[in-house]
Amino acid sequence: MSVETSFIGGNVATNAGGSKVIKYGNTAHHILGLEMVMPDGEIVEYGGKRRKDSSGYNLLQLFIGSEGTLGIFTKIYVNLIPQPGKVVDLLVPFESVEKAISNVAPLMVETKSLPSGIEFIDKKSIYYASKYTGMKLPYQDEVESYLIVQYEATSLQEIEELYEKGGKALQKNGAKDVFIADNRSNSEKIWRMRRNWLESLKAVDPYVPTGDVVVPTSKIPEMMKYINEVSNEFKIDIPVAGHAADGNLHPAPLKPKNLPPNEWKTLSEEILGKIAMKAAQMGGAISGEHGVGFIKKELLKKTKPKQYKWMQEVKEAFDPNNIMNPGKLF
Template sequence: MTHRFQSVTHEDVAAFRAILGEANVIFADPDRLAPYGTDESGHGHAASPEVVVKPQTAQGVGLVLAHCNRQRIPVTARGAGSGLAGGAIPLFGGVVVSFEKMSSILEIDTENLVAVVEPGVVTNDLCRRVAEHGLFYAGYPMSVESSFIGGNIACNAGGAKVIKYGATAAHVLGLEVVLASGEILQLGGKRRKDSSGYSLLRLMVGSEGTLGLITQATLRLIPQPGPTADLLVPFASTEDAVAAVPRAIMASTSMPSAVEFMDKLSMDHAMAYTGNHIALADEAEAFLIIQIEASSKDMLLDAYRPAGEACMEAGALDVFVADNPWASEKIWSIRRNCLEALRGIDPTVEGGDFVVPSTKIPAMMAFVRELSVAYR
């Protein structure tokens, strides 16, 4: 492939070491560079970076970017490398800026209900820390245990709780971003309303490191929701499962915090992979996982019963209720491990999302089945 970028020279490496310190620059060490050349997009997608840098401050990021910009060296940002679209793979070589050393939760502001974090904070670590203050961070991609907040923002990650709380963009109130020139921008901040002018903040969310590198984020927190129940609902057909979704939502007293669909193939493999088995798995063709929140334990039954009844009226084979953390985790570990389970059978499985209106899911699943028969 021809391109207009320059390769990294020994002078460039010396400049990076002068900016960041010897220990924060990896060069000419294939074994240590290799892990920064892939992500979870699968199919053996990989490209080795020439250098990996691990800045610890926005100023360090700025000096590295300004140098690369002057020398026309390509730069790829990297969070935890859990992305499914290859965004963290340094296709043109050059420099990978890894945010693994910018991993501090700088502030949990219980008055303004925000958290200020560096981009390398693992999503679940933030969730746990704010929970200690009775607060909740509603971003919840299925990679929550490994992905970084910076990566979530750069991908505008969705996840199980999108239906109620929205994708990551809904939780980002402010960003510190370093541009290719090295300039450091402050966008938004600790305020809930910010509607004047163009939203550069919103433009940055989901831009996958192409417009600037995120070095700090101010995130919206909300009070910790009350106890939850998870309904695992098997159906004899995809059509029945899909038709049950609006009925279960409308029957619920508040919006379910998660509604997930799983087909039989994914369920079978994820059950085998996790060792968690559920009843009626043989008879069912499709499954819904519906999570309902209640204001207190006493209210939980009243909160989830209408959704369960609506599912039964819509043709569910049964409704299994998980109303304690152990039982809930059993269900969610099946859902979270779908991709790994399928890759256990075939490592080339592509792990991407495709999105259709929910009414189109039966037609989409029929098409997927046709493809899987044709290419078996």
């Protein structure tokens, strides 16, 4: 996870999400205003400390997720919210990916509550994270995937009610077990595996790229099946972790040992491109939270041709000389 290397400017530039989107929304939901240096050098402010503004087009939202192609952020007005008083994490093993994902919607419906996050991690990811951290999760050799469900509340009574209802719903719907971490020490043990996911893969392959696709939550099992097919086609491991509550998956293909890095760059882009195109065909998108950048601009053009044309026209209107982050998005 990028929690230790994440900065507010990049968050706004890509409209980043994370593990708590299901409850709190994306970055865009928390930005009240921006001060920007425009391509012509003018300093302009959009939005501000005010809470409401319905006077014309919402230009503020246009710049969030623009990846630096329309101007430079020099001031960001952020809506802050209080930290929760109580936090509890549930580690939930499942015998299949399908069972894990099929629990997401019923969990919220049956408990009439919204977790702050529902993370997903597959068996391959657990294998590498376990080797890296020296930790082992319960049922690790028997199950195919885990959910990490997090609840937040203001009081001990409220948090206990939430995790008791959640645990019962999960077990009723096919969880192999439910492990409750109701203190910081136990929570850290659960999250250590997930947060060290990418580092554990880098220990095996320093060149590992991470994909970033999003699909409707109900399509995650189908997406995972397709990723497995791609893995078999190219004869490589593709561990996957992500945010189950919003359908955002991060496939990470691992380089074959004898393949030169320059050849791997081309091949890995082909692999992640196939996965991204499949996500778009399933009603998802080629990027859930990392943005388009240099690598995905052709995919953006293919999957959203009409929107891509409109984006080009917006870019031309604000930056006719193409001096802001040239090569990004377009």
